[in-house]
Amino acid sequence: MGSRNSMANELSGLRIAFLTANEGVEQVxxxxxxxxxxxxxxxxxxxxxxxxQVQAFNHLDKADTFPVQHAVEQASPGDxxxxxxxxxxxxxxxxxxxxxxxxFLQSLAAAGTPIAVIxxxxxTLIEADLVRGxxxxxxxxxxxxxxxxxxxxxxxxxxxxxxxxxxLVSSRKPDDLPAFCRExxxxxxxxxxxx
Numbered sequence: 470m471g472s473r474n475s476m477a478n479e480l481s482g483l484r485i486a487f488l489t490a491n492e493g494v495e496q497v498x499x500x501x502x503x504x505x506x507x508x509x510x511x512x513x514x515x516x517x518x519x520x521x522q523v524q525a526f527n528h529l530d531k532a533d534t535f536p537v538q539h540a541v542e543q544a545s546p547g548d549x550x551x552x553x554x555x556x557x558x559x560x561x562x563x564x565x566x567x568x569x570x571x572x573f574l575q576s577l578a579a580a581g582t583p584i585a586v587i588x589x590x591x592x593t594l595i596e597a598d599l600v601r602g603x604x605x606x607x608x609x610x611x612x613x614x615x616x617x618x619x620x621x622x623x624x625x626x627x628x629x630x631x632x633x634x635x636x637l638v639s640s641r642k643p644d645d646l647p648a649f650c651r652e653x654x655x656x657x658x659x660x661x662x663x664x
Contacts, residue, residue: 501646580635
């Protein structure tokens with residue numbers, strides 16, 4: 470496991486935002502990337518529309534709750550070296566109706582901060598008009614939405630797009646999590662693209 474040690478401090482000193490709705494996030498798509506950030510020496514922080522808790526789900530069944538570190542309205546985009554958007558059907562569908570969450574993502578992208586998104590997560594990026602001209606993957610049911618929003622959908626385990634102000638890392642589903650985590654940790658470890 471020699472390679473694991475080289476990743477141990479890749480994100481040392483960096484804060485990584487995990488942006489979810491207060492309910493409906495797919496638990497494994499939150500906890501696995503969270504652990505990857507922690508294992509790489511980064512500080513994961515959970516942001517949501519409201520303070521309190523995030524209720525995670527395993528598909529349609531309630532799972533665990535997780536404490537919210539910051540309401541997204543109070544969060545400063547400049548504090549973060551990257552943001553992860555987990556999936557779950559209900560989560561991004563709610564999140565995209567929260568103006569503060571949409572604005573937060575637009576600010577991060579404009580500043581060159583990388584965004585990693587999985588499964589149904591791109592719905593919030595579509596709302597923020599951040600997929601236009603970008604190539605990404607997602608849960609297959611979003612491909613028409615992504616194309617209609619000006620994006621290029623591909624069926625890949627992990628897709629990294631650099632054709633914009635920031636790097637956009639995307640994956641399709643929980644099975645892709647190992648590749649997704651490896652890719653976004655290495656992207657987040659690099660300095661943000663300067664527009």
